[in-house]
Amino acid sequence: MLLETQDLSKKFRRNGHEFFPVKDINLSVKEGQLVSISGSSGCGKSTLLNLITGMLTPDYGAVYFNKENVFEMTADRHAEYLNQNIAYIMQGDGLLHNLTLSENIALIHWLHNRENVSPEKIIKLAQSVGIEHVLDSYPAQLSGGEAKRGAIVRALVNHPQLVIADEPTSNLDTGNAEKIVKILKNLSLDGTAVIVSTHDQRFSEIVDAEYILGDC
């Protein structure tokens, strides 16, 4: 099993009351599996993804990546986990707006490898999602679909074993949303595990497993 969560729970306080958007979640993801997490807004989809990345600390429970507890990783190992083992595509584009798209892509490779990724590799990855013509543009100059596909290319440059995407088709037109769904499905077919949080029904038709968060 590539990823497992064990009784994963996180509570927040709102208007003086404690509530658990994520409570006793147990999920598992194998290599090459496409898993969706759905549920209404505010039901804890993003919170669950943040817990899986280790960027949010649970109140109890654990996340195991290749049997290694994410919350027992050292700071350096956790940074390596985020950079080399998984890739997180956050809502919005999550690109650094003072860098061009190709610089954004190159940065993630340079951070832990301390070497520049070859321009050919960046172009090849960009061509696979149809954004090679905007590599020298800044994020502010990209359309929503281009920025989202740019974030996917950035996520793939280090060949992660698991890609986590938070609402990857939100705010996109039908054409662009379909492109993203197809890209993520192909990724899983190539052996990369993918977890998406989504409301998009298109994913329901292609996922290997679906988790629905309710009662919120």
Next chain:
Amino acid sequence: MIFFVTLLAFTMFSVSIISRSTENGLSSVVNRLGADIMVVPEEGGDSVQSLLFQGTPCTTYFDAGIEEKIKNVEGVEKTSPQLYLATLSASCCDSQLQLIAFDPKTDFVIQPWLKSSLHNNLSAGSVVVGSSVNKKAGDTITFYGIEFKVAGRMERTGMGYDSSVFLNFEDAQKILESPNIEKNKDLKQVDNIISTVVVDIGTNSISKVSEQIKKELSGNSVGVYTSETLTHSIAGSIANFKDLEKFTEAISFLSAAVALLSLFAITINERKKEFGILLSIGTGHKQIFQIIVTEATTITIFGAILGIVIGAITVFPFSIVISQKLALPYLLPELTEIAGLVIKILVISVSTGICSAIVATKRLLACDASELVKETE
């Protein structure tokens, strides 16, 4: 943020240079007065102090015979007369300055200052000008209708000598005999007058000799000043300026520390989105730390250098104006002292900036990375 660091460095540099220059000027006057005792007309004591310390021109005099009486006082080793004559801003004179006449044969106060600017003795018809007088060697200068040749220019002393012109008694006598002297309304008598007698007492007791002089000259309407009484108020000013400098440094440092802490906290807070993204793609805490500290160091070094340069451009060319406005002796610090001050300001600015950045970074990294990422949603 650069603007604030620049302002901080500018304030620290300018205030330090001005207070140290004043302190140097005051110390210079105390150290270089040259005479143990000065005997001046009773009503002219304040004028002589203003002349010596601030360069305010004055004309004051008493009968030259008084010098002979002082010479005979027990404990007096050397005496020399001086005559202070203010020139006029009228057609007879080039500008309003202080003329100081001395006797080259007996003088032990003025001539040590002239050694570096005058290779031979001051010949008849020649004068030496102070560093603030706008004349150079070889120029001519006119007082009370008499033209003099400028034989040299004195180095800066930080005292009233800088705006004075020095000449010997023979030439001073020619001025006193000139018909134009009538324009100086302070001068009621021109024969056999001097303004002060400077006294050297060797290793004798200054208080005893000064008491003896007072006794000998009682009834002559003279003031007897020891170097200590002349510089007493100045010594107080030196202490005040040292306190002012320390106070300014402390206030600048404290306000800089508080302001930089706040500014870095605000700046880092505004950039949560950027740091959240960096953390989400696997940037380590050490790398985030390096990014922020490197930025802080660059900003504070640049800001501090800019502030020092602006301070130097503001303070150095206007030192004469500042000196006049302060009405105090003013002598710029040596280059080594200025270099030390520059290093001190750089160290204070940069270390304060780095400490502020460290505090702000620690607060940033204490948050869950997802909290920072939320800024993007």
